[in-house]
Amino acid sequence: MIQNTERKVTLEHAIEKILPVSCEAAREAKRRWDQVAKPLNSLGVLEEDLVRIAAAQGTSSFSLDHKWIAVMCGDNGIVEEGVTQTGQEVTSIVAKNMAKGISCVCLMAARTGAGVLPVDVGIASDMTGTGVLERKISYGTKNFLKDRAMTLRETRQAMETGIETAGILRKKGCRLAGCGEMGIGNTTTSSAVLSVLLQAEPEAVTGRGAGLSDAALACKIRVIKDGIAFHRPDPADGLDVLSKVGGFDLAALAGFYIGCALYRIPVVLDGLITAAAALAAVRICPAVSGYLLASHVSAEPAGIMALEALGLKAAIQAGMCLGEGTGAAALFPLLDMAAAVYWNMDSFQEIHVEQYQHFT
Ligand SMILES: O=C(O)c1ccc[n+]([C@@H]2O[C@H](COP(=O)([O-])O)[C@@H](O)[C@H]2O)c1
């Protein structure tokens, strides 16, 4: 048996060691964009994304090599309350398909040359031998109308699994990460987390997830209201919020962002669930925010609210709400195209065009 001699990186250690992103690298990358012979700022958010990547990696000679999408998979006890359109067995079915390379995110990522790493942090069935990375903490969370979704210990364990996952990607040479999730019921947990963190009414942040009737949507909103009233999570304490009304997938994602920041790997978010986890991570460790990039605006009502709270702009507005990391997969080729211009396009000087000095 191969011994795992690697020492676990604790949450506290990771938070303590995270460096701020480099303003100097960002300035240099912006300077390069402003020299490229094209209308100023004309690649819009894509230019800003590459500046963020430069800041995160600490160099304007950034690399987009070895893109990987980590997908945190787990089940949610709250599905007992009838808040989803399908049964929770879909979580394990899709996770297994991810390991086989045949889920939606795998098909999209394959077109962009990115890898996909599915991680079982809390699927409600045995995943041994399926090819999904086995890091199960429990067989699903508790129903948050009856108990905390996870103990604080489990929440921390999930976060540390996320940090470990960032370390695994770093060893694969990953310079740009994406993230995703698979977990039936996780739009309920994410909406609850966002309702608390944004101090917004459940009606304002809750949508139909993977598909719901009007009556079922009303039930989902009621469940979120009752859960928040029961637990009274502290909006200033991301760990408290995650453990009371979150899930293993959300906590592992939050840890993954912290790990990516520790290893200076910029990380592209996907939709609602990844953004809810990001907001919790930033409450726990504000320095993480500079390492995050948005991909698209989820069609869920809180999608745009979460991105605004994170101060992120999304290049893609396509009404997507698939999850799995498909938003990150969709952004990757756009970033590659923008990088081709950044690296290879002539400057104004090279094409002998004079720039007047009154641009900002
Ligand atoms: O990413 C999003 O914005 C998003 C919005 C709606 C649904 N999803 C996906 O659908 C599943 C959760 O939907 P639900 O209705 O079971 O809460 C989960 O596996 C997500 O990947 C994802």
Ligand SMILES: Cc1cc2nc[nH]c2cc1C
């Ligand atoms: C089939 C299916 C696939 C998914 N992928 C992400 N969330 C999903 C939800 C369902 C229902």
